[in-house]
Amino acid sequence: MGSEVGLKQRIARWMEDHRGLIVVLIVLPLSLIFDALMQFRHWVFRKFISAPEKHDERVRAIQKKVRKWSEQPQKDRKMMCTARPNWQSLSTTFFRKDLCHKIAIPLYDILELKPSHMSIRVEPMVSVGQATAFLVPRGYTLAVCLEVAEATLGGLAMGVGMTTYSHKVGLYQESIIAYEMVLSDGSLVRVTRDNEYSDLYHTLPWSHGTLGFLVALELQIIKIKPHIKMEYIPVKGKKNYCNMMRELSGALDKDKATPDYLEATIYNKEEAVIMVGNFSDVPPGEENKINHLTRWYKPWFYKYVERFLKKGRDYEYIPLGDYLLRHNRAIFWVVETMIPFGNNALFRFFFGWLLPPKIAFLKFTTTPGVRAMTFTKQVFQDIVLPMNQLEDQIDKSEELFDLYPVLVYPCRIYDHGPHRGQLRPPRKDQMVPGANYGMFNDLGVYGVPRPVLEKKRFDAVDAMRKMERFTQEVGGYPFLYADTFMTREEFEKMFDLTAYEQVRAKYNANGAFPHLHDKIKPEIDVVEVGKQYMDPL
Ligand SMILES: Cc1cc2nc3c(=O)[nH]c(=O)nc-3n(C[C@H](O)[C@H](O)[C@H](O)COP(=O)(O)OP(=O)(O)OC[C@H]3O[C@@H](n4cnc5c(N)ncnc54)[C@H](O)[C@@H]3O)c2cc1C
Ligand SMILES: NC(=O)C1=CN([C@@H]2O[C@H](COP(=O)(O)OP(=O)(O)OC[C@H]3O[C@@H](n4cnc5c(N)ncnc54)[C@H](OP(=O)(O)O)[C@@H]3O)[C@@H](O)[C@H]2O)C=CC1
Numbered sequence: 326m327g328s329e330v331g332l333k334q335r336i337a338r339w340m341e342d343h344r345g346l347i348v349v350l351i352v353l354p355l356s357l358i359f360d361a362l363m364q365f366r367h368w369v370f371r372k373f374i375s376a377p378e379k380h381d382e383r384v385r386a387i388q389k390k391v392r393k394w395s396e397q398p399q400k401d402r403k404m405m406c407t408a409r410p411n412w413q414s415l416s417t418t419f420f421r422k423d424l425c426h427k428i429a430i431p432l433y434d435i436l437e438l439k440p441s442h443m444s445i446r447v448e449p450m451v452s453v454g455q456a457t458a459f460l461v462p463r464g465y466t467l468a469v470c471l472e473v474a475e476a477t478l479g480g481l482a483m484g485v486g487m488t489t490y491s492h493k494v495g496l497y498q499e500s501i502i503a504y505e506m507v508l509s510d511g512s513l514v515r516v517t518r519d520n521e522y523s524d525l526y527h528t529l530p531w532s533h534g535t536l537g538f539l540v541a542l543e544l545q546i547i548k549i550k551p552h553i554k555m556e557y558i559p560v561k562g563k564k565n566y567c568n569m570m571r572e573l574s575g576a577l578d579k580d581k582a583t584p585d586y587l588e589a590t591i592y593n594k595e596e597a598v599i600m601v602g603n604f605s606d607v608p609p610g611e612e613n614k615i616n617h618l619t620r621w622y623k624p625w626f627y628k629y630v631e632r633f634l635k636k637g638r639d640y641e642y643i644p645l646g647d648y649l650l651r652h653n654r655a656i657f658w659v660v661e662t663m664i665p666f667g668n669n670a671l672f673r674f675f676f677g678w679l680l681p682p683k684i685a686f687l688k689f690t691t692t693p694g695v696r697a698m699t700f701t702k703q704v705f706q707d708i709v710l711p712m713n714q715l716e717d718q719i720d721k722s723e724e725l726f727d728l729y730p731v732l733v734y735p736c737r738i739y740d741h742g743p744h745r746g747q748l749r750p751p752r753k754d755q756m757v758p759g760a761n762y763g764m765f766n767d768l769g770v771y772g773v774p775r776p777v778l779e780k781k782r783f784d785a786v787d788a789m790r791k792m793e794r795f796t797q798e799v800g801g802y803p804f805l806y807a808d809t810f811m812t813r814e815e816f817e818k819m820f821d822l823t824a825y826e827q828v829r830a831k832y833n834a835n836g837a838f839p840h841l842h843d844k845i846k847p848e849i850d851v852v853e854v855g856k857q858y859m860d861p862l
């Protein structure tokens with residue numbers, strides 16, 4: 326028995342030490358085949374099944390299924406969720422869909438572009454990539470167009486979305502004009518900010534499919550220019566880069582003109598590069614300053630940006646499509662944890678086209694062992710935190726995880742009044758003077774904490790719980806796609822579930838859909854798994 330455990334540990338250690346080789350020789354080729362099959366499937370769907378004109382018919386079919394469910398005796402009914410397999414979802418947890426009654430939502434079409442309303446009506450399973458490929462050639466993009474092409478517009482609406490434009494418009498939910506929902510009794514309702522369903526409008530974001538099924542949504546779009554003029558500003562000193570981010574984002578003055586796109590990558594506590602992007606045409610004579618940075622042989626974006634710390638301030642023009650997909654090949658810096666040598670110039674030249682591994686493939690092949698390992702030895706967290714405490718966020722992240730780079734995207738959080746949605750109004754000191762919003766930011770922490778890298782003891786559960794306590798104390802919120810460690814009581818302290826519970830009762834979601842905390846909590850016992858993997862292999 327003891328020797329079996331020892332052997333398992335030796336294999337696990339060998340795999341950890343040679344993970345780059347394993348990923349290149351096995352994972353990337355398989356991911357490529359997987360992707361080819363998925364692309365073929367998409368092509369078949371588009372060619373033979375796509376039919377925006379059949380939207381109403383398809384929605385009626387969904388309503389019929391939900392009605393049939395609601396007519397069953399209560400004791401025989403399992404709670405409902407969408408039938409989308411978990412491995413397709415951009416969530417690090419594996420919600421137990423097998424315990425639910427699954428309702429297929431086969432709605433993958435773009436329904437209508439409304440230039441006069443500056444909006445687009447889509448079905449929920451349309452992906453960000455699909456929407457971008459449709460909008461950009463027509464001169465538009467989504468107001469909140471995040472960089473993960475696989476994310477679905479519906480999944481983002483029921484969860485949360487944020488991007489480098491969010492300091493101008495807020496979270497993805499602020500760009501939603503209307504939701505079309507099938508409720509637990511099978512009725513179809515159109516939900517807007519001001520109509521009779523405004524209570525639903527405010528509680529649908531961050532609800533993760535626990536109030537009803539989304540069958541269409543109308544989203545705000547913005548006009549674009551073909552390039553982004555990107556300025557890279559290296560900044561030394563934590564106070565300096567934090568101050569500059571607050572100033573550039575408009576956190577200090579609501580009337581200050583802000584850039585179209587804004588982000589910071591923090592490379593260590595005292596050094597960051599701030600990226601300021603504006604829609605632009607390329608002036609004559611500046612063509613040599615165009616950078617197609619998503620080409621397979623180009624350096625990974627965050628590595629390329631790091632060079633400006635030495636090189637100094639500079640600018641260039643990036644085609645919009647390249648800008649939107651800038652973090653794609655290295656999935657921010659997640660791929661480095663899998664292929665440590667992936668940014669090597671020779672590797673890029675010969676194999677760069679194989680990247681990134683498909684997120685769906687990584688999830689598809691996640692065994693319980695791999696899940697337990699990644700959960701305890703890696704961090705994937707995006708946390709919405711108040712920007713007036715940016716310095717404290719960085720200190721806390723270093724104290725608990727000690728990993729860099731760290732991502733910062735500024736974002737407005739609007740005050741919609743008390744008890745309207747799951748987010749509380751920002752505190753007084755977090756509000757932008759004279760505005761109805763506070764300036765927050767996403768803190769993106771992805772990778773392997775330093776103690777794990779140095780093969781020291783690391784207690785992932787303890788570190789994450791401390792981060793959650795900090796988040797709650799400063800009035801922030803973690804994205805719920807990532808693992809959460811809070812008890813139900815702690816969760817209810819962080820999120821304001823007053824309106825959510827009222828809406829669940831009013832629209833008969835209790836008993837029909839799981840509760841939000843049950844939906845997003847990890848499917849594994851974090852404390853038990855954490856204990857097993859705390860010590861280095
Ligand atoms: C009728 C229909 C039924 C479907 N049914 C199913 C189903 O049952 N199950 C299922 O799993 N899928 C289904 N799909 C899948 C759906 O096709 C895909 O999720 C979606 O089409 C995106 O896939 P893609 O890989 O072609 O596009 P993406 O890879 O997402 O991108 C399309 C293009 O846009 C570019 N692009 C992507 N993101 C960006 C960005 N942010 N900025 C700029 N450019 C970008 C890419 O380079 C690419 O050229 C269905 C689709 C349809 C139309
Ligand atoms: N930059 C950003 O802002 C990023 C955000 N994310 C996160 O990723 C997630 C989006 O990923 P994606 O794979 O598209 O979505 P998911 O499949 O992960 O869905 C997210 C949640 O929305 C629910 N949902 C999805 N579709 C519907 C529907 N039609 N009706 C009702 N509920 C629905 C899902 O419920 P069910 O389990 O029943 O399917 C699930 O709880 C979000 O949680 C988002 O916060 C990820 C990357 C980047």
Ligand SMILES: CC(C)=CCC[C@@H](C)[C@H]1CC[C@H]2C3=C(CC[C@]12C)[C@@]1(C)CC[C@H](O)C[C@@H]1CC3
Nearest residue numbers: 415416417487657659684687688699705707767
């Ligand atoms: C910029 C913002 C706001 C968000 C970016 C989020 C992404 C970095 C994550 C979204 C889904 C995540 C998943 C993983 C890594 C981090 C994300 C891409 C994994 C690939 C990590 C390895 C696991 O085995 C599977 C995960 C799936 C989701």
